[in-house]
Amino acid sequence: MATKTQRRVEWTEAATDYVLEHGLIGLSLRPLAADLGTSDRMLLYHFGSKDELVAAVLRDSNERSTDYLRAMEPSRDLRHAVHDLWAAMLVPHIDRCSRLYVEAAALGLLAGQEPYASVAREANELWTAAMVDHLVRSGVRRPLARRAVRIIDSAFMGFQLDLPLDVGTRDRNRAVADLAEAVAALA
Amino acid sequence: MATKTQRRVEWTEAATDYVLEHGLIGLSLRPLAADLGTSDRMLLYHFGSKDELVAAVLRDSNERSTDYLRAMEPSRDLRHAVHDLWAAMLVPHIDRCSRLYVEAAALGLLAGQEPYASVAREANELWTAAMVDHLVRSGVRRPLARRAVRIIDSAFMGFQLDLPLDVGTRDRNRAVADLAEAVAALA
């Protein structure tokens, strides 16, 4: 059931939209199927299992966010890149992708559940690679870019988790600016 | 059922141990009760609902980790504090507490489920306050400490999520050192 039929591709995209909106943790096949205008029976027929469906959704979501990064204009320098990358994390539709990654990481990496763990590993590599490439395109040398991304990406995860904590926007912007300054100091 | 009976206190501690080991996301009353040598019926009798039990567990876990921070010796300076705080995050028993926080944040802040959201807010305030105090005790001026903690705590969340990703220990130590250097540059 690993074949990529037409229907499977359509349903993967639609399911990704649904999961980005409703979250991964409480995901259930029947409500999802209803939203897609089909039945849980058909989802399982075309995807084989819930796990395969989830894996397809996570890959699709990750692809969307990395595609966005790769389409970005280069930034002026490392410091500006931090601001630009954080702005990307707040773009509607894209912000949901990184939130979904955090959910998958919590399920897979902390709780050790498959297929979340494997897909989260894969997603993390592609995502950080895309960030590194953006820094390189922005004139940062690759070894430094790699070190910077470790910190930037980690801090962004934390910012993402804190976002609904309604820390004021001013404080958050201050934190992003501090992060940019701090990372720039690595050079 | 908000009273703190003796049994409730004992079970809260034991339940915290259990949750720290088995995770929050798939938590179910019956296995937990079996582990405590009782029944789901009794847990609900003494706690009122699963949500109240979870809230008690999260508060207990958070108390353990902040207690640890408050008992730490002051660090030499901001740079050393970053290393010392990260070392605290890796201490057995304490590392589980921050992992549990990430799970609660994923459930509450991203998925918007109560009581996780409220308790995560509360936990985050107490935890960051404890970190700020440690920096102040280490000779950092409070306004700078607050700014630094925003970045340190966020980056730690990301490190924590990436831990099971088996990035080499060398790379992780490098990232912590970079973070320390970067944050020190804020001064």
Next chain:
DNA sequence: ACTCAAATGTAGCAACTGCTACAGTTCCAG
């Protein structure tokens, strides 16, 4: 010894989960 409330055990409900057996239906190749 008696009372009454707190505590506990037993059994089960209603809802939900992923998944599957079975019975078709559709549709193209021969």
Next chain:
DNA sequence: CTGGAACTGTAGCAGTTGCTACATTTGAGT
């Protein structure tokens, strides 16, 4: 026209979930 594979609808299974009704035991205060 026909055989067979791909597809779909119906119904249901076996398991789990939080929670509760009801009956019973326990134990301290009078």
